[in-house]
Amino acid sequence: MGSTRKRGDARQADKLRQMPGNACRFFRAGRCLYEERLNPGYNGSWRCVVVRSWEREYDEFVQRAEAFGLEDDAAGSIWERRFAEMMRAGVACDRFERGGEYELLACVHLMGDLCLCALPPCDGVCGRFQPRGRRMKN
Numbered sequence: 001m002g003s004t005r006k007r008g009d010a011r012q013a014d015k016l017r018q019m020p021g022n023a024c025r026f027f028r029a030g031r032c033l034y035e036e037r038l039n040p041g042y043n044g045s046w047r048c049v050v051v052r053s054w055e056r057e058y059d060e061f062v063q064r065a066e067a068f069g070l071e072d073d074a075a076g077s078i079w080e081r082r083f084a085e086m087m088r089a090g091v092a093c094d095r096f097e098r099g100g101e102y103e104l105l106a107c108v109h110l111m112g113d114l115c116l117c118a119l120p121p122c123d124g125v126c127g128r129f130q131p132r133g134r135r136m137k138n
């Protein structure tokens with residue numbers, strides 16, 4: 001019993017000693033970008049669901065426009081109207097929070113086309129730590 005408690009206390013102390021990862025080049029808002037930087041775009045589940053749905057809509061639209069033989073100008077103006085409708089319909093995401101730097105989708109969690117909520121959390125400085133401002137080492 002005593003030794004189990006000691007081990008538990010030691011683990012707790014290790015956790016307490018772990019430095020926060022915010023000085024690491026992969027750290028963003030409590031999340032870790034290491035895997036994404038290693039294989040950009042490989043994990044589709046880290047991408048924003050709203051951006052993905054816009055891309056899907058656009059791809060389907062392009063296919064239909066080609067099937068109907070639409071000229072580029074006509075297709076472009078139809079897509080503009082369609083996109084404006086989609087924007088008016090609002091953001092279909094439970095995690096959406098207004099803010100951030102992007103004009104089309106002003107969400108505080110959006111970074112490029114990634115959703116910071118979907119990325120793995122950073123639990124503190126680990127073996128992958130790399131200081132900011134240096135080239136990435138693999």
Ligand code: SF4
Nearest residue numbers: 048049093095107115
């Ligand atoms: S929370 Fe924001 S960035 Fe994340 S999926 Fe929703 S809209 Fe996209």
